[in-house]
Amino acid sequence: MDDVSLLKLGLTKDEKKTFEKKKVELSKRVGSLLKASRADSKNAECFICGKECSSFCNSHSVPQFCLQNISVSGKLYHSGNLVDIPMLDKDKGIGEADTFRIICRDCDSSVFSDYENPEAYCQVPSDKMLAQIAMKNYLKSISKRQLEIQLYRNMAKEFGEHEMMIHMEGIGSTDLREYIDEFKYAKKACQSKWDNNYYLSYFESIPYVVPIAFQNDIALVSDIEGSTINNIYNHLSDYVIKSVHICVFPLANHSVVMMFCRYGENRYSKFFKQFKKLSSEEKLKVINYIIFSYSEDYYFYKGIDQEIFGNESLKDVVKTTSVSVGDNPFADSLTAAKETYDLNKRDTIPNFLSETYKVNIKSDIISDPNQSDFGGQNHIS
Numbered sequence: 262m263d264d265v266s267l268l269k270l271g272l273t274k275d276e277k278k279t280f281e282k283k284k285v286e287l288s289k290r291v292g293s294l295l296k297a298s299r300a301d302s303k304n305a306e307c308f309i310c311g312k313e314c315s316s317f318c319n320s321h322s323v324p325q326f327c328l329q330n331i332s333v334s335g336k337l338y339h340s341g342n343l344v345d346i347p348m349l350d351k352d353k354g355i356g357e358a359d360t361f362r363i364i365c366r367d368c369d370s371s372v373f374s375d376y377e378n379p380e381a382y383c384q385v386p387s388d389k390m391l392a393q394i395a396m397k398n399y400l401k402s403i404s405k406r407q408l409e410i411q412l413y414r415n416m417a418k419e420f421g422e423h424e425m426m427i428h429m430e431g432i433g434s435t436d437l438r439e440y441i442d443e444f445k446y447a448k449k450a451c452q453s454k455w456d457n458n459y460y461l462s463y464f465e466s467i468p469y470v471v472p473i474a475f476q477n478d479i480a481l482v483s484d485i486e487g488s489t490i491n492n493i494y495n496h497l498s499d500y501v502i503k504s505v506h507i508c509v510f511p512l513a514n515h516s517v518v519m520m521f522c523r524y525g526e527n528r529y530s531k532f533f534k535q536f537k538k539l540s541s542e543e544k545l546k547v548i549n550y551i552i553f554s555y556s557e558d559y560y561f562y563k564g565i566d567q568e569i570f571g572n573e574s575l576k577d578v579v580k581t582t583s584v585s586v587g588d589n590p591f592a593d594s595l596t597a598a599k600e601t602y603d604l605n606k607r608d609t610i611p612n613f614l615s616e617t618y619k620v621n622i623k624s625d626i627i628s629d630p631n632q633s634d635f636g637g638q639n640h641i642s
């Protein structure tokens with residue numbers, strides 16, 4: 262087991278020094294590669310309606326009305342505040358948060374209207390709402406993968422063909438096919454008159470506003486007892502990675518947390534059973550741990566006590582990636598991943614879904630405590 266470990270995001274102190282020296286040159290190179298890749302990966306048609314489109318909508322994955330509830334003067338914190346990635350801005354405006362551009366304006370404003378309505382969360386969400394959420398998640402993933410694939414191609418052109426690049430492009434293409442299949446299923450479900458397309462395993466309405474917003478699909482590696490759910494290192498074409506959708510929506514006076522997957526998806530049934538047996542508090546801890554260990558697409562309340570960004574175990578957990586770095590090709594990456602993503606480590610990080618961290622919206626809007634003293638300071642380094 263010692264010969265394999267999972268790559269952590271961020272930079273060490275030495276790497277940071279080297280980076281600072283080469284920052285301008287590197288930023289320019291990466292920036293122009295990204296820009297070119299973005300242009301090259303641009304589609305000609307809207308991904309939903311298929312109509313020709315020249316100016317795509319800047320679509321949000323997490324609904325804007327949720328982001329508004331945790332922003333201060335239109336700003337939020339994101340994962341970059343916890344990971345030392347020097348090129349990321351330290352806070353984001355709502356307009357820049359978690360966006361993708363592959364659908365037209367008409368589709369963006371009409372297709373998701375059921376789930377993008379704050380009033381809808383006074384009750385358990387409908388199957389149609391879940392289908393819309395799933396569709397949005399896959400659109401974002403499709404857009405990300407399209408860009409990555411193009412980026413690998415352009416990097417290969419710029420730096421020479423490299424085995425790693427070809428490998429990454431191959432994985433990206435397999436992922437892309439799976440996302441497109443899931444997108445098609447969700448699109449069909451949105452128009453379906455039946456309400457058995459998705460299985461809502463967990464829905465909780467909590468009576469306070471949580472300081473994080475999240476919406477994404479996640480491929481869990483293992484369940485609470487350590488059994489495998491997805492072997493994320495199996496790249497054989499007939500092995501399909503199955504994900505679960507998780508949402509944390511801060512609303513005006515309460516929050517909702519939910520978890521669902523495609524109806525009839527057996528790979529998660531054991532995990533769902535184990536999860537159901539947990540107390541309400543433990544359930545929230547598990548969701549909280551999944552979000553921070555598996556994803557980078559979460560948003561933080563801008564008025565949060567910034568000391569939390571210095572929490573070492575939190576910083577360590579959020580840097581987790583599934584990129585396996587083994588000395589030999591037969592290294593057991595899956596066992597290493599299971600250890601890294603072990604849900605029983607959920608007590609090692611702060612549970613942002615607990616009442617302790619709740620947002621006190623009214624007083625913050627009036628006093629806006631971070632407005633004057635934050636001003637771009639970096640509390641991480």
Ligand SMILES: [Zn+2]
Binds near residue numbers: 307312368369
């Ligand atoms: Zn469209």
